[in-house]
Amino acid sequence: MLGKLIKYDLKSMFRSLTPLFIAFLIVGVLTGFILPSVNDNNPVFMQITTGLLILLLVGLTIAVYVMTMIIIIRRFYTNLLSDEGYLSFTLPVSHFAHFMSKSISAYIATIVSGLVGLVGYVLLFGVFGARSTGLPDLYELFEAVCRTLKQIPDIGVKYIVVFLLLILVGAFQKIVKLYFAMMIGNLSNDHKIFMSFVSWIGISVVESIISQIISYAIGFEESISNAIILGEASGPLTFFICTLIFEIGLSVIYTLSSYLLMKDKLNLA
Amino acid sequence: MAILELKNLTKRYKNFTALDNVNLTLEAGRIVGLLGPNGSGKTTMIKLANGLLQPTEGYIAIDGKLPGVETKAIVAYLSDKEALPNWMNVKELIQFYKDFFKDFDEARATEMLQSLNISLTQKLSKMSKGTKEKVRLILTMSRRAKVYFLDEPIAGVDPAARDYILRTIISNYEPNALVLISTHLIADVENVLDEAIFLKYGHIIMHKNVQEVVEETGKSLDEYFREVFAC
Numbered sequence: 001m002l003g004k005l006i007k008y009d010l011k012s013m014f015r016s017l018t019p020l021f022i023a024f025l026i027v028g029v030l031t032g033f034i035l036p037s038v039n040d041n042n043p044v045f046m047q048i049t050t051g052l053l054i055l056l057l058v059g060l061t062i063a064v065y066v067m068t069m070i071i072i073i074r075r076f077y078t079n080l081l082s083d084e085g086y087l088s089f090t091l092p093v094s095h096f097a098h099f100m101s102k103s104i105s106a107y108i109a110t111i112v113s114g115l116v117g118l119v120g121y122v123l124l125f126g127v128f129g130a131r132s133t134g135l136p137d138l139y140e141l142f143e144a145v146c147r148t149l150k151q152i153p154d155i156g157v158k159y160i161v162v163f164l165l166l167i168l169v170g171a172f173q174k175i176v177k178l179y180f181a182m183m184i185g186n187l188s189n190d191h192k193i194f195m196s197f198v199s200w201i202g203i204s205v206v207e208s209i210i211s212q213i214i215s216y217a218i219g220f221e222e223s224i225s226n227a228i229i230l231g232e233a234s235g236p237l238t239f240f241i242c243t244l245i246f247e248i249g250l251s252v253i254y255t256l257s258s259y260l261l262m263k264d265k266l267n268l269a
Numbered sequence: 270m271a272i273l274e275l276k277n278l279t280k281r282y283k284n285f286t287a288l289d290n291v292n293l294t295l296e297a298g299r300i301v302g303l304l305g306p307n308g309s310g311k312t313t314m315i316k317l318a319n320g321l322l323q324p325t326e327g328y329i330a331i332d333g334k335l336p337g338v339e340t341k342a343i344v345a346y347l348s349d350k351e352a353l354p355n356w357m358n359v360k361e362l363i364q365f366y367k368d369f370f371k372d373f374d375e376a377r378a379t380e381m382l383q384s385l386n387i388s389l390t391q392k393l394s395k396m397s398k399g400t401k402e403k404v405r406l407i408l409t410m411s412r413r414a415k416v417y418f419l420d421e422p423i424a425g426v427d428p429a430a431r432d433y434i435l436r437t438i439i440s441n442y443e444p445n446a447l448v449l450i451s452t453h454l455i456a457d458v459e460n461v462l463d464e465a466i467f468l469k470y471g472h473i474i475m476h477k478n479v480q481e482v483v484e485e486t487g488k489s490l491d492e493y494f495r496e497v498f499a500c
Contacts (some may be wrong), residue, residue: 008354009465015356024284079354088320091369125340166483264323 003092005101012079013071013109021066021116024060028120031057032127053152057124066205068113072106076179077193095262099179099255106175155237160239168193169247176254177203183261185248192269211246271448272297272416273318273439277327280313280471285329287313289471291328295447295464297415300438301460302479303451305468306498311451312349312390314468319346330396331416342371345414349421353393353405366408376410381437399430406434410441417448422455431457467497 031053037046079088080098088098152160181203185196275293279286282337286311295301303311316322316387320336353362361384366373382389385403393401406422419438423431431454439461442448452458459465465482467475474497475482479490486493 001369007368008365012354012356083348083350083352084354086321086346086348087320087354090341090344090346090348092338093369094338220293246451266321266323268321 001051001091002097002101005097006092009075009079009101009105010108013075013105014112016071017064017067017109017113020210021112022058023055024064024116024120025095025123026059027053027057028124029127032124035124056118061120062197064117066111068109070108072175073178073182077100080262081192082183082269085266088183089116089266089268098257099259099262103176103180106179107172110171112170114193158237159240162237162244166240166247169244169251173247173251173254176251176258177207180254180261183258184240186267187261187265189267204260207250271295272332273449275327275332275335278314278317278329279326280317281311281325286471287459288317289459291471291473293473293476294337295449297447298445299463300442300450300460300461301449301464301466302455303449303466303468304453304455304490306453309468310471311468312420313471315346315420315449315451316423318418319344326418343415345370345412345417347405347409347419348415348483349424352399353365353401353408355362358390358392358394359387359404362393362404362408363389366411369413372413373408374411377441378407381407381411381441383473385433386399392485398403400427402426403437404428406437410437413443415443417442417446418451419448421452422450423452423454435461441470447465456489456491462490465490467494469498 008069031050034050078084080102089095177209178200180201182196184199184203185192188195271294273293273295275291278288278291278293291310291314303314305311314329317324317332317457320335328335332343337394338478354365356481359483362469362476363375363378367375378387382404385400387400392440393404396404402422409417409419417438422438423434435458438448438450440500450458450462459479461478465475465477465479466473477485482488482490482493488496
């Protein structure tokens with residue numbers, strides 16, 4: 001059943017996101033295509049058009065991320081905490097599956113938005129480069145990338161892996177934290193949205209205090225400073241690994257707390 | 270065996286007791302009216318049966334089980350809210366019900382929709398309130414469920430639509446199922462009811478066969494209801 005829930009969550013989210021993604025990618029390609037042709041000899045309208053395209057691209061980049069955030073919040077609220085909740089919570093599906101479906105779908109939407117942003121700018125610069133200097137030799141490009149990767153020392157690879165994991169786990173943690181705040185806000189009878197916002201701020205403050213206490217208790221800052229002074233490359237890495245564990249811990253706490261609130265304290269209007 | 274059992278069921282909110290130590294047993298194969306004025310506890314009882322609320326004390330059991338994934342698979346629930354996803358069209362809604370409810374009868378749903386000339390490609394957001402109500406009812410009654418909870422199914426629709434809704438309920442529910450209709454519009458439903466439950470301030474003040482009520486009081490159920498709940 002989890003798969004079916006995810007299917008409908010993704011369908012609902014991408015129904016609104018896809019047109020935005022397509023518009024962003026088209027503007028990215030167009031900008032990359034037009035940009036190399038622009039110089040001082042071009043007519044003014046050409047220069048204005050290019051300026052507008054760049055502005056549009058920046059606007060769409062912001063829109064992609066803001067819309068993704070809004071849609072992630074809206075889907076959770078509409079489908080579970082407003083009138084649709086009367087159908088959702090009477091499907092033969094566990095509360096945990098509902099929560100995981102929303103979290104996984106939101107996670108997928110976040111990753112896809114990130115990738116679309118990346119692809120948009122790669123397309124822009126790819127087309128721009130191809131138009132300016134001719135088509136690149138793909139084999140040479142591939143070789144250059146491989147050469148660069150081989151030059152990275154082992155410790156660097158470890159840093160890259162930990163950073164990637166931090167980004168991936170951090171994104172998930174932020175989503176479940178958002179949903180946890182919404183579940184707390186839903187306990188209020190009159191001001192659910194406002195209370196969700198207040199809860200989110202409250203959780204963030206508590207989270208920050210706890211991380212500071214832990215960091216202080218285990219003497220992190222001191223050990224990292226020492227590692228940097230002594231030139232130990234692995235010092236900061238330990239810090240990042242611990243941050244990763246902290247993020248995983250937070251994700252588990254937010255997920256379980258939200259599940260319990262959903263199971264025992266559901267408060268549909 | 271009772272298909273629905275409420276044992277010492279109590280639901281308290283901060284300063285308000287919606288249901289107070291309610292005991293009730295209902296058998297399958299009956300159409301039962303859960304009748305009471307607004308705020309009497311009807312919706313709370315149905316929400317508890319659907320697992321949308323948790324009891325403060327006591328329990329509610331459906332087919333011997335507490336509300337959960339298993340009971341939701343055998344309960345068809347028509348809430349008093351517009352709970353269907355507005356962005357879907359009728360065809361997508363049918364697929365949604367097929368995906369989640371094993372007992373959903375697609376042929377039955379399609380036939381009822383055709384009889385009302387509701388197009389499969391029509392989006393819910395483009396429908397009138399009455400048509401939306403009909404679609405919700407058709408989807409609910411197209412399930413071959415063991416229990417049907419219908420919360421205010423005829424409130425807010427015109428008299429012609431009320432007739433259609435009641436006809437649909439009578440001609441489509443599973444004969445061995447329990448149908449619990451919550452309403453305060455007694456006159457419209459009394460002819461279809463086998464039993465009636467009067468709910469007042471969270472207490473069951475009467476649970477009888479409708480025929481029995483009529484014979485004992487010499488009044489219609491609606492007249493008797495007005496007498497009992499007179500302000």
